[in-house]
């Protein structure tokens with residue numbers, strides 16, 4: 001079937017199989033591989049994208065459902081050639097280790113901040129609860145989100161005794 | 162090297178500089194193996210076993226072969242290769258029998274993932290189900306079914322490992338220090354208890370994935386999510402009898418490893434599928450479910466600890482028996498058994514000790530390396546046991562730990578003498594104790610107890626670990642100067658997330674005296690171009706590669722000076738340099754820029770000298786030796802990283818529900834090369850360790866089928882599971898042979914935290930726990946049935962030490978006998 005949708009401000013029209021997931025469509029048909037697959041079952045959040053302003057696990061959506069939708073993925077974050085403010089905060093605060101959860105994490109945070117420009121720690125935790133990160137232990141991610149929302153300046157220190 | 166340079170003499174080392182790999186990761190531009198497409202690529206899929214142990218009667222692939230779009234279908238019958246890291250016991254596809262639930266039985270390649278998936282469903286396998294052996298202790302019984310009846314015929318690394326043919330014992334390790342019998346005779350108390358932990362999955366967010374191509378002339382090309390490119394190459398070469406130089410391994414960005422990607426996994430099968438598909442590349446990616454059962458996990462463990470202690474609190478004897486549940490294949494488990502054996506006392510001095518550690522085959526998914534390499538597992542029991550002993554003799558458990566802690570002059574289980582430079586575990590314990598206000602409740606905590614009706618408990622535990630690696634482990638770094646005077650470094654550690662690449666860049670910048678922006682380290686590895694490293698494991702990367710990087714930098718500068726000396730007509734002893742140029746010390750105005758030396762210097766008349774500048778650094782672990790097979794004595798430890806955790810927990814005494822209020826962790830890292838990255842490793846490992854401590858683990862049914870191979874039933878920590886407060890601390894006792902004094906800390910943050918949780922819970926509500934993970938229902942159950950906090954399970958039975966039975970199991974008597 002034929003669908004037309006907008007991803008990161010660009011319109012795409014494609015012929016797709018009805019059972020094609022949005023995740024496979026984005027990654028394999030459009031080559032936007034920034035969005036990752038961690039489980040394919042709606043559990044891990046690695047595949048998070050923003051569909052019509054809401055975060056979605058793209059592994060659970062069919063591309064066919066998305067005709068007419070406006071979708072944002074990680075590739076849209078730094079199209080100007082510069083890291084976005086939130087990406088910069090992640091960079092400065094060591095909120096990225098292996099990086100596999102990072103694109104989905106950034107999408108969840110983006111949707112949060114749009115609704116709630118000054119989230120509390122607990123609100124940040126709730127917003128990224130569905131995004132598993134096996135590397136960081138989340139703390140530096142939460143600190144980065146605080147920094148990216150002007151609620152923290154300095155890198156939290158390792159204490160040397 | 163350079164361990165004594167003070168912090169204020171350093172520009173990059175010791176600073177929390179930005180990681181060199183995050184911009185690509187943050188923008189989605191970093192390409193992981195799962196993102197790669199290769200021209201002509203086919204998609205592979207694996208048929209797995211639904212049984213724990215069964216004979217394969219027949220496999221019918223005819224329907225799958227006829228499906229349009231299928232290129233190849235293979236079964237174990239046509240593959241005659243065995244793989245294995247230390248003990249060569251595993252076929253690429255099961256041959257004749259399946260030995261665990263989830264084992265690969267057949268595979269297909271097809272034009273799309275969907276077709277491959279469909280084809281797998283068309284393969285019919287007829288099995289005769291056999292009795293499975295699932296419990297490692299049961300597996301030692303005389304009449305237990307043998308997982309590997311041909312064990313005696315398998316090739317293995319003889320210097321290090323001892324399989325016992327005719328049994329399920331894949332490896333048997335013995336450690337003997339002092340006089341155990343005498344030690345127990347001197348003891349005022351003898352305290353014994355048994356501890357258990359299940360298998361656990363690593364859960365890298367990127368599942369295992371490989372693209373393999375087997376071309377004409379046995380040219381092999383592999384792109385893979387592995388931790389150790391040269392180990393993949395070496396094992397592939399051995400198993401297929403293909404020359405190393407024919408095999409190319411490329412490793413792009415890797416989405417987490419934690420040990421699970423350390424060996425060789427999907428690569429051989431992807432290549433075999435390619436060979437049968439006319440040489441077209443085949444991509445094989447594990448589903449999350451396959452990640453739990455087809456790919457390896459962490460071994461389960463059952464262990465007895467029996468300790469003799471004086472009234473004064475001094476430990477005088479300890480006997481430990483460890484039954485490692487390796488699952489169906491030995492993989493790393495034999496080496497986990499070896500490495501955890503020589504550390505098994507924890508960071509405490511035990512004058513008289515026996516450790517017997519067995520790697521035992523069972524019909525379950527097999528165990529491999531996992532962050533901590535055995536230490537997470539045994540530290541649970543050791544740290545629970547330390548608290549049990551302290552309570553029994555009526556001593557504060559921190560005081561008891563400090564009294565028995567390793568100090569300069571102490572000897573390890575293998576006879577290595579600890580020195581001032583080894584590190585300071587006492588300081589780590591003191592630091593975390595202070596951070597959590599150990600030994601008392603603050604006013605706020607008392608108020609909190611009152612308000613919630615819950616009880617607060619605090620604990621301090623300690624840990625240590627040395628890398629488990631061959632005694633002669635080597636690595637190399639090549640540093641090439643680019644035309645503009647910047648440098649590019651290549652080495653073959655993989656950046657699996659730990660941040661080592663950034664630390665090595667800092668070390669190079671510091672040694673060269675170059676701005677860090679001029680040090681470029683590409684993340685992707687290619688064995689065709691990059692120099693050798695053994696593996697990215699064991700927290701050894703920073704120390705070994707860091708040293709090689711220093712040597713490469715020194716070599717590069719020396720070569721630059723050779724040419725600069727001629728150009729400036731000066732001896733090299735009169736030269737100095739900065740980030741831009743080489744100059745005369747006493748005449749700084751006379752200089753030659755690096756950019757003019759980089760690819761060969763040209764005199765004004767056109768004559769050239771020098772050629773491209775390349776620095777080479779090689780480093781090999783020093784002074785290590787194999788262990789004696791009868792006593793375990795020798796020197797296996799490159800370095801010991803010590804650490805401690807302090808934990809505060811709040812428990813509901815009625816339901817067992819609990820909240821972790823705070824964790825403070827301290828590690829003696831020698832020198833924190835990048836404090837922000839060290840903090841990331843400390844907290845990341847802490848939370849991964851809490852996952853193991855709180856809820857992760859495999860469940861099987863009676864037939865050996867894994868019941869929870871998914872995130873729904875095998876949860877990992879989310880952002881809502883983290884402690885309310887964390888404190889990451891470092892102690893810095895320089896490692897003399899570490900780069901700028903540093904030692905590794907990648908794994909340590911995960912070790913012993915399970916014990917910290919168990920001990921704090923016991924202090925809070927008195928639950929007597931011997932099994933991890935600790936779920937609220939386990940606490941509740943322990944509170945209903947278990948011993949009260951002041952009557953722990955203690956066995957004072959006298960055993961015949963000379964004939965200490967290895968295979969029989971001793972039960973807690975629940976009695977408490979003073980001798």
Ligand code: FES
Pocket residue numbers: 036037038039040041042043044045046047048057058059060
């Ligand atoms: S891949 Fe979609 S939630 Fe895991």
Ligand code: FES
Pocket residue numbers: 095096097098099100101102132133134135136366416417658
């Ligand atoms: S950084 Fe590795 S999973 Fe989050």
